[in-house]
Amino acid sequence: MNWTELKNQSDIDKLLHTFGGFHDSCLKELHMWTGTYVEQNFGMCFPRDLGSDTNARVLFQRQWPNPAAIELLFEGVTKIQIVPPPAEYLPLIFDAQIVLHNDQFHWTDNDEWKTGQAYSESINLIASKGLKWRDVSEWLGKQNRYGVINEENC
Template sequence: MEWNEVEGVEDINKLLKTFGYFHDSCLKELVMWNDFHVQKDLSMAFGDGLDNNIKMLFQRQFNDPSAIELLFEGVKEFHLGDAGLILDANLILQDGMFIWADAYDWKPNDNAEDVTWIFSMKVKWRDVSHWMGDERRYGELTES
């Protein structure tokens, strides 16, 4: 599964067209991580500048592809709205930042609490159509 890096408007348009502008899709899973951590000796370790990363798994009711994974690197802002059914989404490049939102007409500075949006320095995507169904891909829930 090879990653496709989004570098500009042409790549944005290709992604949006390939996945039908996320029409009739859903955000199934997401995971966030960074390079900050506490060592066993309780000292703090810091990241390298592109600290926050988010991977998101989307599935949709169409083929070719039916599921994709987005990787956002260098996440500067993230808001989780009413994640669920997505009617349409958008990805734009503004002032050197990629901005993805699960509402096509959403604009930065809108105060829509129900919209999920991400501002990041880099975006990559890949076809994971073989990841359809309910199986968790980013880890199982545990009771401990």
């Protein structure tokens, strides 16, 4: 499973075309991590490039084949806001957009959002310095791919 790096608007357009603009899809899972950690001696370790240490992998599944599931890798995350839908709404993505603005990629499932516009409390948005994607169609289904919930530990 090779990653395809997005570099420009043409790459974005190809991804959106390939995945049908995220129509009839869902955000299945999200895994976020940083380069900051605490060592066994309780010393705090920070990455050399403090502005690029947050990354996220996001799994999307959709009701169409070729591809039926993709994974996005956001590198150098600068903004992340994921809001679960209210109880009366389906957690379905009708359309999404990816905007390249000021050398950052902005993914959002709000097709009316514009760069420079304030983030509403209900918008799902991830902004990052780098963005890659890959076809993971074999990852359809209920199974978690980024972590397993062990009922005995809950």
